[in-house]
Amino acid sequence: MRARVLPMLGVLTCAAAAQPPAEAPSIDAGEALARIRSAYTAGPIGERIVIRVTDRSGRSSGSRVTVRLAGGPESVLRLDLGDLQVFAGDGVIRAAHRAEARLYAEWPLEAPLDLGQLERRLPPILLPQVAIALGSDAGLAAPMPLLPPVAWEGPAAPPRPPRNGRLTLSGSGAGVRVRMSVDPETWRLWRVVAELDAPAEVARIELQCTPTEPGDPATWRIPTLDRERVDDLTLLRPRAAEIAPGDAVGDLRLFDADLARWAPTPGADTLVLLAFRRTNGMAGGADAQADVEAGLLALAPLAREWNRGGPAGGLACRAVAVYDAESFDRESFRSLDALWSPAVSLAIGAGDRAERGLVAWAGGGAGWLARFRPGYQAAMIVVIPGEGGWRLAAAIPLDGRSEDPAGIADELGTALTPTR
The missing domain is CATH 3.40.30.10 (Glutaredoxin)
Incomplete structure (x- = not known):
């Protein structure tokens, strides 16, 4: 362990200068959206997301989420929403709480997995990744629950330097403006910002996304041994x-x-x-x-x-x-x-x-x-x-x-x- 930890800690004491990469070229918004959808519906992916919500008074609250997705005809999803764990796939939607080892919630899942079935069982999930992969319209017109549909403007253009050549798509809907920045090499989300007009209580929602290893989807399931099944999510009250x-x-x-x-x-x-x-x-x-x-x-x-x-x-x-x-x-x-x-x-x-x-x-x-x-x-x-x-x-x-x-x-x- 020491051989691993000490060099890692040493990295914290120095920084190396790097040349900024060249700007990414502009691309048609429709093509960009298609590539984003493809990135989230092919193969297992994992992302850690920091969500920050700011109200009209300027007060902010934050949360951290991990999403793992394996798209395709038999999609599988794992969400870690703070202490709440969710698995969807293989015919079930299952939820558990880290601090409640006695219970788990479970409901039947009709294939294929789609956003509508999740929305009927879970609280709103502010994750464009899930909407894109599982939404009926690929999630691109409605990237977040509770927000009105968004019309995207094109072409997608790179932000001004020095923002690493990421592509930014802008869109707007009734009382909302959305900016979605993506990595043009992977076509996965890097940052999403939604700004809402009054009278909405929430003024701004910001997501910062970081890729992480998804692991084997076979390990995403939530164990149920020695737990009692319930069908009401509110019963998962943590100790x-x-x-x-x-x-x-x-x-x-x-x-x-x-x-x-x-x-x-x-x-x-x-x-x-x-x-x-x-x-x-x-x-x-x-x-x-x-x-x-x-x-x-x-x-x-x-x-x-x-x-x-x-x-x-x-x-x-x-x-x-x-x-x-x-x-x-x-x-x-x-x-x-x-x-x-x-x-x-x-x-x-x-x-x-x-x-x-x-x-x-x-x-x-x-x-x-x-x-x-x-x-x-x-x-x-x-x-x-x-x-x-x-x-x-x-x-x-x-x-x-x-x-x-x-x-x-x-x-x-x-x-x-x-x-x-």
């Missing part, structure tokens, strides 16, 4: 975390290799705990290990900014191995500490010096993590001093985010802003 942001965290019950209680660095005004299930990842689960590495990548630039001049700055960090009951082994933990401490040391700006001591452990398995993030195997837990002790600032999920260190960094930056 609430025991500790919410702002609450006192109480005794964290953290220990070192000598079974002594671990305490935060004296003088630290923020503590970041990179917690993971020891039985899920560090004993051979490559996916969970990559999620933890992404957390370190996200933490590194912020920690270095806080801790310039040495590791005794205002931000402390520990990796926390969470063991199931009676599974703790001291020698195994010592090996884990030696493996992870140098990476944590480098991430917080202390250099590759700390051979031991930057990893703590906790018992309780899933129950320990569920206090902060029910249903997750890895999380970044941010705590700050408050009246009477440490209080929770944020519990940022890490599961499945190995390719999203930038998104993790955004959430961490938001959590840390009030403490600066």
Whole structure:
């Protein structure tokens, strides 16, 4: 692991200048739309999307979504809408919630999969990718639910430099204007902006799209073992975390290799705990290990900014191995500490010096993590001093985010802003 993490963290300290590519040529809008549709109906694709909605008062809210699509006569879809997971294909539409392990919702699906069947079962999905691949009109005239139809204007033209030669299509409808930027090499979406006129409460919707590996569609299904089936999505009410942001965290019950209680660095005004299930990842689960590495990548630039001049700055960090009951082994933990401490040391700006001591452990398995993030195997837990002790600032999920260190960094930056 160290051989992978340390070079990756080193990349954060340097940047190489690149020559801007030449502008892409103009192309007829109709041809561009046809190529976009083809890109989303051929072969499995995966995309991570950041959605930001701004109301008339200027207040914004954001969410992150992952979409996986395998188009064709037997289309298959997987959506990760925050904690809500959706699978559609093979004759079913199935939904589950990460923090509700007892239930799943399922409805029959009539082939072929189309947008109408999803809309009858799920809340509005602000994803042009889904509308394009599954909509009856290819989704190109109605790229988002709740928006009026859009008439696209041509030709599609490249934006002004230095925007990497991406093609931008513009369209308008009743009270709405839409700009859709695509990569002319893949014909997949890069950015979509919709601006709405009053009296609509929403003034602007913006999507930023990043390609990701889709994986094998056979692995997209949602497991149902030991879960009860329901047919009402609202029944998937997640179990609430025991500790919410702002609450006192109480005794964290953290220990070192000598079974002594671990305490935060004296003088630290923020503590970041990179917690993971020891039985899920560090004993051979490559996916969970990559999620933890992404957390370190996200933490590194912020920690270095806080801790310039040495590791005794205002931000402390520990990796926390969470063991199931009676599974703790001291020698195994010592090996884990030696493996992870140098990476944590480098991430917080202390250099590759700390051979031991930057990893703590906790018992309780899933129950320990569920206090902060029910249903997750890895999380970044941010705590700050408050009246009477440490209080929770944020519990940022890490599961499945190995390719999203930038998104993790955004959430961490938001959590840390009030403490600066």
